[in-house]
Amino acid sequence: MTAPGTAVELSSLDVTSIKADFTILERKIHGKPVVYLDSAASAQKPESVLEAMDTFARTSYANVHRGVYTIAEEATDAYESARRSVARFIGAPDAREVIFTRNATESINLVAFTWGRANLGPGDVVVSTEMEHHANIVPWQMLAAEKGFELRFIPVDADGRLEVANLGRLLDGAKMLTVTHESNVLATINDVPELAAAAHAAGAICLVDACQSVPHMPVDVTDLGADFVVFSGHKMLGPTGIGVLWGRSDLLDAMPPFMGGGEMIADVRLDGFSVNELPWKFEAGTMPIIEAVGLEAAIGVLESYGMDRVRAHEVELNRYALATLGDRFGDKLKIWGPSDAEERGGLASFSFDDIHPHDISQVLDEHGVCVRAGHHCAKPLMRCLGIGATARASWYVYNTTDDIDALADALAATEKFFSI
Amino acid sequence: MTAPGTAVELSSLDVTSIKADFTILERKIHGKPVVYLDSAASAQKPESVLEAMDTFARTSYANVHRGVYTIAEEATDAYESARRSVARFIGAPDAREVIFTRNATESINLVAFTWGRANLGPGDVVVSTEMEHHANIVPWQMLAAEKGFELRFIPVDADGRLEVANLGRLLDGAKMLTVTHESNVLATINDVPELAAAAHAAGAICLVDACQSVPHMPVDVTDLGADFVVFSGHKMLGPTGIGVLWGRSDLLDAMPPFMGGGEMIADVRLDGFSVNELPWKFEAGTMPIIEAVGLEAAIGVLESYGMDRVRAHEVELNRYALATLGDRFGDKLKIWGPSDAEERGGLASFSFDDIHPHDISQVLDEHGVCVRAGHHCAKPLMRCLGIGATARASWYVYNTTDDIDALADALAATEKFFSI
C-alpha cells in the first residue's frame, strides 16, 4: 500500500464523503479493509437507496394500480414516479416508453420474445457483435433456432474495437442490430450513434445493451439514436430485482405482449383477452415496487453527483490504473481492450503472468481486494481473444487511486506466492 | 368502533406483539388508525424482513455465483440458503426444484413458455377453472392462440365451489390441469389432492397456483400431489420482486430453458449454447438477490408463528367476520363464496346494497380502512357471478376482530353517506 497522501487528487468527485455513504466499504476481509473492485458485476448500495426502500416499506407500501385507498395511491404514485425519473435520467421522450423488468437480461428477452417472434423468420438477419454479454447472444440464438433466421457477428479487432470495415455487408438484409454500448470485458465504448445510423440506413432497428454505460456516463437514448435500450438497476447503485427496457413507443405499441397475467390486460373473457396500454402492457403481475423506489433513489444519488463528473472520475482512475499496472508489471500484465484511458469504461480485464484468473482472485481476496475472475458471461469473446478467462477490476464512484494501489500490491503478492 | 375489551380472544396467535413488528400499522390515515385489510393483494413487511435485507446489503452484498472472493461467496451462500429455506417451507424433496422468478405470474408464464411450448399442440387440452386469477388464464390463452390446443374451464357452482361432477369429461384428453389452491375472490379452498389425482388419472400433470395458500396455511407440495406449484414473496410478508416456481425435477430437467442469458448457460459459442443444470437453467441474469434474503427472513417469521396457528387465526377471523357482517347488515351485504368459515381462506369479497365497490373503498379509506375494490384480476369469474366488481377485505397475522369491527363501522357510514 502506498503511504497516505500519495493518492492522486481526483477533483471531479468528493469520493471521501461519497464512500461514507456505503456502509459495506467499512468492512474488513481477513483483517484487511475491503477494496471493492467488482462494480461492473454489481454496484454497492448507498445509504439513501437503502433508506428510501426501508422508509417506503414502513409507511406507504401496498400493491399498486389496483387500489383506491390512500396507501395504495401513494404506492402507485411512488412506482410511477420512479418510471418518470428513469425517463428523465435517460432522456426518454415519454415515460410510457419505460418498461420495468427484472433485469437487463429480461429486457432483451422481452424484445426477442415479442418484437423478434413477430418480425423474424427464415431469410431474415440479426446482427450482433463478438463482444456481447451472453444476455445479448443467447436470446437471439434461441429465437434463431426456432424461427430460422440468420445471426451474424461484427468481429472484434486486435485492440478490442469493433471491426466496422465490412459493416455494410454484415447489415445487408438485417432487421435488427443488437450491440453493447460498452464491453464488460474490454471496456471498449462503442460508437452507438454511428452504428445505429448504419443500422437504420440498412433498414434495421437497433437495440443497445447499456448495462455498463447508463450507470457510468451520461446516456441519452435520443442522442444514441437507438430503438431499444436496456439496463439493470443493481449496477447503478440500485437494488436487485429491477431492470429497464426503454423502447420507441411506436415499436412497443405494435409489439404483442410478453407474459400474460394481471395488470397487462384491459379485459379477460374465457375465450380471450385484450391488452392494456403502454407501459403496463408489458408488466404482468405484481412488479418490483419497493425496488422501483430504490432505483429512483439511486438515480437521485447519481444525479446529485452529476454523470459528467462520474465519467470524469472513472477516466482519471483509468489513467491511473493503466499507468500504475504498466509501471509495476510491464509485459507480465496484459490489459485487454483499447489503450487510451478516454476510450475506456471504468474497468480493466487482465491476464497476468500465466496465473489463472481464478487463482489471482483467490489470492487477492486474502488481501481484501475483490475482483471478478472468469469469462464474464462473454465466452464467445474469450474464444476470440484466445483465452479462457480474465481477472477483471472495475471501479465506480466510491473507488480511489488507493484502491488501484491496493490491487497492484496484492498482484505483486500473488506473483510471489505462485513463484515460490 | 366497539369499546376496547370487546375484541374476541384469539388464542392462536399473539397478535398484539406481532402487530408491533409492522411499523406501517402505526400509521394514521385521515386521522384514523390504519386498518389494513388488503393482504390478499400484498402483505405488509415485518421488521425482521426489512432488517435482514438492509443488513445483507450493508455487509455481504455482491453478485452471486460468479465470484470467488469472500463477499461474493457470502452472497451466494445467502441466496442459495434462501432456496433451501423455501424448499423446506413447502416440503420440496430437493432444493434444486425451487426456481426463483419475479412473481407467481412469471412462474406460470415460465411453465407455459417452456413445458407448454414443448408439449402442447393441436388436439391437446389444457383444463383450468372459472375462478382463476388472470395470471393463470392469460398465459394459457396466449399459448392456445399460438399452438391451437383447446382450453376448458371447470365451472363454479352457486356456492363458489368447483363443479366437479363432470370433471372426468373435462379432463378427457387433457395434458395439463392448472388450478388455484384458493380463490382470491371467493375464498374457496380447492381440494387440490383430489384434483391432482384426477388429473394424473387422466394422464395430465397439475399446476397449482398457491399464491393465496402458501402465505396462509401449511402447504406441502408432495401432499398436494402437484407437479408445479407457484407463489409470490410479497404476499407472504416478503419483499416484492421475487416469486417461486417449484416443479418436479424430472419435468424441469426435460423442459427447454425460458429466458436466455448469464447463469442459465453452461457454454456459449457463436453458433450455439448449452444449458446449465437445475435450478440455474431457469434463472437468467442477475436475480433478485437481496429479495431472496428477505424472502428467507419472511419464511423464518412465518415458521416462528407456526403455519397451523396462522391458519387457525384466520379461521377465527373468518368466523367473526361472517357473524358480524351478517348480524349488522343482513341481506344488504352479500359475501361471495362458501358460507362455512372453515372452508374459506382469510378474505371476504362482498357486494353491498348496490353501492359500487369503488365507492365503498373510497369512503372506507376516509375511515382508515383499506380494502380492495374491483375485479381482483378475475374478470371471467366476475362474469360468472353476474357482477362487475366486488369490495374485498382480507386478513393476515396482524389483523384482529377490532379490524373487522372497524370495517363494519365504516360500512355503516358508507351506507349512510350514499343514502343521504
Next chain:
Amino acid sequence: MSRLEDLYKEVILDHYRNPRCRGELPVPPATMAEGFNPLCGDEITVYVEVEDDRLARIRIAGRGCSISSSSASMMAETLEGCSLAEVGERIAMFNTLMSVHEASLDHDGLDADGLPADDGAPMVDDDALGDLVALRGVLRYPRRIKCATLGWTTLTKALAEAN
C-alpha cells in the same frame, strides 16, 4: 367528511341515482363502442347516432361506479343534440380539465391539496363546463380520473366508428 363531499358532489350523486340517457340504440343505424376500466372492471357501452352532423341520439349501457356513471350521464345530457363541432369542443375541454389523467405518468404539477397547481395547470372556464364542473373534485383522487374519463374516451371511439 368535507374531503368526501368534494368528490361526491350532490349533482354527481343525483346523476348516479338517476342516470340520464340510459339504454341502447339499434346498430346500425347507430354505432357503438365499449370501454373498460382495467382498475375496477367497469364496462361501459356508448351508442351514438349521428344525423346531419349532429349527435342526434346518445345512449349509455353498462355498469360503473358513481364517478364513471355520473360523468357519462352528464356527458350524454350535455351533448345530445349538439353539433359534432360542439361535441368535439366539449370533449377537448373535458380532456383538458382531466389532463392530469392524460399525463397521469407525469402529474407532478399538483399542489399540496392534490389539485393542479396554478402554474402549468389546465385552465378551463367553469361556466363553459356547467354541471361537469362538479367533477373537478376527482382531480384530488388520481386513480379515479380514469372513472371520470371512461365515458368520454368511449364516446370518442363510438364517434370514430360513425365516420
Next chain:
Amino acid sequence: MSRLEDLYKEVILDHYRNPRCRGELPVPPATMAEGFNPLCGDEITVYVEVEDDRLARIRIAGRGCSISSSSASMMAETLEGCSLAEVGERIAMFNTLMSVHEASLDHDGLDADGLPADDGAPMVDDDALGDLVALRGVLRYPRRIKCATLGWTTLTKALAEAN
C-alpha cells in the same frame, strides 16, 4: 498466509506447474468428453482408452486454474493403468470427499472453519487417497469445489462414451 497455503498445498502447485498426462489421444480408438466450469469458463477435455477392462491410457487437454489442473493431473496419474473397477472406486471415493459439492445446495454441515463437521461429514480414508488428500483444503472454498471435480466428472462422461 496459512489459509491460502491450506488451499494451495505444495503438491497441488507441483501438479499445476508440471501437469501429468497432458495431451490428446486419437479418437477412435480413444473416446473423449468435454467439461465446462460455468463459473470461470474453464474447459477440459479428457481422452481415455480402455483395453481389457483397464484404463490403459488417459490424457488431459484444455485449460484450468491451479485447482482444476492439479486435480485432473493427480487423477490421471493415479488412475492410468488401473482396472475399471478400481477407477470406479476411486471416482466414488473422490466424489465422497467432495460431496459438499454434490450437496452444494445443502452444505449446512460445515463447521466453523468451513470444513465438513464430524457428524454427517463424508469419511474418506486419507491413506487411500494418496496425493489427492491435498485437495481437502478446497472444501473450505465451496465455490472452488467445482474446479476440483471438473476433471473427474468429465472422466466419468468419457468412460461412459467408451461403453
